[in-house]
Amino acid sequence: MDIEQTLAQLDLSQKIKLLSGLGWWQTEAIPEVNIPSIKLSDGPNGVRGQKFFNGVPASCFPASTGLGSSFDVELARKIGEALAEEAIAKGCHVLLGPTVNTPRSPLGGRGFESFSEDPALNGTIASAYIQGLQTKGVSATIKHFVANDQETQRFSISSDVSERALREIYLKPFQIAIREAKPWALMTAYNRVNGIHASENSKLLKDILREEWCYEGLIMSDYTGVYSTTESLKAGLDLEMPGPTVMRGKAVERAIMGGKLSPSDVDTRVRKILELVKHAQASGIPFNVPEKSIDTPQLRQLLRQAAADAIVLLKNNNNILPLSKNVKTIAVIGPNAKLAQTSGGGSARLLSTYTVSPLEGIMTAAAEVGAKVKYTIGAASHRYLPLLDTYIKQFNRNTPGATLEFWNDAPSRDFLLPEANIEAPLSKCKWSTETLGTNCLLLDGIDAAQVNHICFIRYITAFVPDESGDWEFGVYFGGKGNLFLDKKLIVDLSTNPEPGEEFFGLATQEKRAVVTGLKAGTSYEMELRINTADFVAKSPLPCWGCLRIGGVRQFDGQAAIQDAVELAKNSDVAVLVIGLNHDWESEGFDRANMNLPLLTNDLVSAVLRANPHTIVVNNSGTPVAMPWVDDASTVLQQFYGGNECGNGLADILWGKVNPSAKLSLTFPQRIEDTPCYGAFGASGQEHGKIQYNEGIYVGYRSYELRKLAPLFPFGFGYGQSYSTFEYSDLQVPSSLSAVGTFSVTFKIRNTSAIFGREVAQIYIADPDSSLPRPMQELKGFHKVSLESGETKPVTVSLNREALGFYDDRQMCWVAEKGAFEVLIASSSADVKLKARVTLEETIVWTGL
Structure with a gap:
């Protein structure tokens, strides 16, 4: 397609027609000039296709918080590629993902859709995901731009956030992904940002996104997220979704008639739509074809790998894991054991091609070693009665x-x-x-x-x-x-x-x-x-x-707990699978508290007393309170695991996969400890506004500033998995030039008897900054695979961004001359190596 030639062939009514969608999942076509209708589909953890009702089944990958916890860039890229292949099978040109909003609170209804509380991890994993998608011709749609961090009053709430926090925390993952992966589409948020709806916010869309970052892709609305005609078009919103239009069409004609819009304003928006159509044509993805599912051994293996690699080992004090061959009787207990909790609710939810529940996965693995499995529910956890x-x-x-x-x-x-x-x-x-x-x-x-x-x-x-x-x-x-x-x-x-x-x-x-x-x-x-x-x-x-x-x-709650106790007492090991589900974590509403549902905590405490060899598996998309955690020797965090959640869990339990994930979110002791407590959800809003009072101190940054110990810190995984690792030989340059580019090199040795993978995290501290800064900030990471006894060098390249902060006095990024600390850590709370590097001259910049 020649964009300008095609644009010249369109009359004004045809151009206006292109500014909004055709139904839920397609753009408008103009057959007279060979403009086809391109197809979109929900993500981010699967390709649902064009139907909510009676849709064609699709693979469901683990929740994004789990993928973020893998710290595995290559895995994210492979998942992006697999999602692209499923999109192609459904004739889909645009996938509505990934989500990179910042989970301010564990209570956020869509927290499970984002990769991390940390902008560097969030943006880096998103970049790999996008690259995987777009390498195969499917457009990614990074979303929701920006500060769409709660579901309460999500269409109208104003996220009132300081310029510095906006830049360093909330815009940063978008900025990283746009620079590194260049997504072909971006979706605006429902909410207002500092009083102006994101879909008509000229500062965000025009000044920052288009001019400062030189973003060249299409900008679309979230579905029903357009609230104006002239303002949204002038600000840079190209496409209103879904159709039929509410804010465009005849309203655009009237605005042009009244001189509020010019035909050139429409042309500017239509160019971006035509560019996305051109991507779709070049991709080779067919138009208007029947949707198909994909289910191959290779895809099942990737789903299983992703499910296992998203599980975090939180405690293993008595070395119960991995399970030994001496374990012959296993009690599987809990409300999340029999049903596969593949994802959270809302637009992320889809009809899976198949599912493997934890109970099914454990039974299959146990049969391979001659162990017997018995199951009882122990307690209910449903908000709504389970589907029939x-x-x-x-x-x-x-x-x-x-x-x-x-x-x-x-x-x-x-x-x-x-x-x-x-x-x-x-x-x-x-x-x-x-x-x-x-x-x-x-x-x-x-x-x-x-x-x-x-x-x-x-x-x-x-x-x-x-x-x-x-x-x-x-x-x-x-x-x-x-x-x-x-x-x-x-x-x-x-x-x-x-x-x-x-x-x-x-x-x-x-x-x-x-x-x-x-x-x-x-x-x-x-x-x-x-x-x-x-x-x-x-x-x-x-x-x-x-x-x-x-x-x-129907069953009596206390009687069911007693049944679980008796089963646990008479078993070598108990696997207790608890947590939340898509009724509790979903688009559309925020959680009321961090508590596990109904009698879950009573069940956990009773089973822990009955059998000290109990493995607690918490299955949720975001943190929950664990009042029994001190009594548990063994705890796993299994984020919603997709199709293969059961086999992924079994692989971790028996050591077929050595756990290597580390928390992408801080797990607080209680909701009152969270950085945004009192300024989140319905109780935190003031006249339709939410004040982002924590500023730049989101997640681990806040806990470290307040010297407040969380339940489990960001980047944490117990004892670095079933293996142990030793860090040594940190090397950094003593001084840096005004360019600010440098490399950090160190060595990691596997000091255990088994193969393992370790996530090394690089934090930077700026003790002499002219503005307050966090105690440390994640600026890089590297996942390394090591055989028993093997040592490997690790090199991570950093640049001025690792040193800089946003100076809202000058409205620019600044890396001030002076000494910086380079911290090599296995988690935010476990620094292994330290060194200093000196920047000789201050660096000032804007843009990407």
Whole structure:
């Protein structure tokens, strides 16, 4: 494509058409001048494709906090390449990832989507991820620019942050990735930054991004994140997503008519859209093709490697790990053991091609060594009742799934009444489809030519329990309706349903009911009836509603804990898999506290008392409180592990993989210790503003300044894995020229009897700065693989950025002449080697 020639062929109406998307996942096409519609898909840990509902399955990689904890640049690049291959299989030209927002608080709903609290680690891993994607022709979309660090009031909240903190902490990962990887697309944030929405913030988009950093890629909005016409176009927002447009189209024509915009303003934005189209054409990725999944042995191995390499060994005081061949009986306990927690919730969530739960992974590995495994849940941890996906079959058919039927008008007079005659005949449905799930977000996948958004829905399936007893069912949806089991009403949400938190607070609260005496293996007819009118009228997005059905066999909480205690007592080792799930950590809301759910802490304490050989596995995307941690000898942090979370865990437990990950986030003792405590979430907002009071002291920088010991420090991994390492021979130049470029060289030796990998971290301290600076800042890292007894030299190149800070008095970066400390560490709290280097002259710069 010749950009200027194509632009010259477009009339004004065609140009304006290109400024907004075509539906959820495509840009507009102009066939008359051979401009195709390019396709986008959600990331960052998988390629969902063009459907929320009934989508084509995809691989789910570990949560970004886990990938960040791997400190493995090459692994990030390989994951980017694998995601690109899946995008190509789905005919997708643009992946909406990676996320590099800064997790200010453990309570942030989307914290699991970012790589780290540290901007250098965050930006470096993102750069490798982007390079992997774009090497294969798929555009990355780095997001959300900028300071989109909480979900509370996320469309309107103003992140009020100082210029220095904005530059050093929040913009820095974007800056690193743009300099090193040049992402072809960038997504703006929902929120305001210092009072102005990011999507129309001229300082951010024009002054910093375009002019100072010379960014050449496309700038798109987050979905529904455009709040103006003239301001967003003038500031530099190229593409409004999704379509149909809300803030462009006719509004642009009116702004041009009134002289607020000129045709040249439109041309500038359209050029960037055409450039992205040109990338898509050059990539060779097909247009308008059926979506496919990829599932190969090579991909499964990468998923398994990523799952294992994202696990951090936090404690191993009694050397229980790796498990020895003498372990013959294993108790697997916990709410996160039987179900694979692949990711957090929201746009990161997708339908996995397959999953391996911790229980499945442990059972497979145990069988290989002749060990026996027994399981019990011990305690529930669900916020909403667990989905019934594995318990449903098509009614009157022995195949998995359910049928959804749609009507534009009520199919019977009493369809929605609690006392409806459910056996009465219904009129013929307008359209129907099948699904495998009990959680249906009906944003797409419905025949819009047949079905109105305001419609009547019947969801019908057969529920087949795997355990006899009393079962509790819970349901929520968009609109009004009722749930029936074997033609009996069990949940009434047709009369004044209470609003809940899901789908922007527009879905109903989950309402629960208990059905007694169900028998394992028996088929029970389950039917849900809904009218979407109330929901659709309030929805900010065009859709056909949503529905979710969950259920679990009832059990007494204390009795379940006692069952777990007895099982642990009678086993050589207990593996206790606890944590959060996508109901607790998700886009759309922030957590209320750091606590583990419900009776989880009671379960952990009881099992630890019953069996000192207990391995606690915390499965979450961000930090949780661990009041029992002093009593536990062995603790693993397993960030959401994707498809292979179970096998990845088993590989660590038996030592097939020597753990090498180190925390990309500081784990605090309590929420009150966090740097932004009192200035986060609903309780921290003041008249629609959040004050970033901690300034540059985010994460470990704050704990070190306050001399406050966290639960586990940033960059930490217990005892450097199952291996031990020795650092020596640090060499740095004694003085630096005004260029500021230098190398740090040292040696690492594996002093253990087994192969291992070590993450060496390079921190810089500036004790004589004219402005306050953190005690130390991560400026580089290197992951090295070592055989038993092997020694390798490590060289890390640094430059003026490692020495500099942002001087908001002069609005520039400054590295002041004088002495700096170079600290070589195995974590932020464990410095191994020190040296000094002197910068002879002050360096001042702007830009990348």
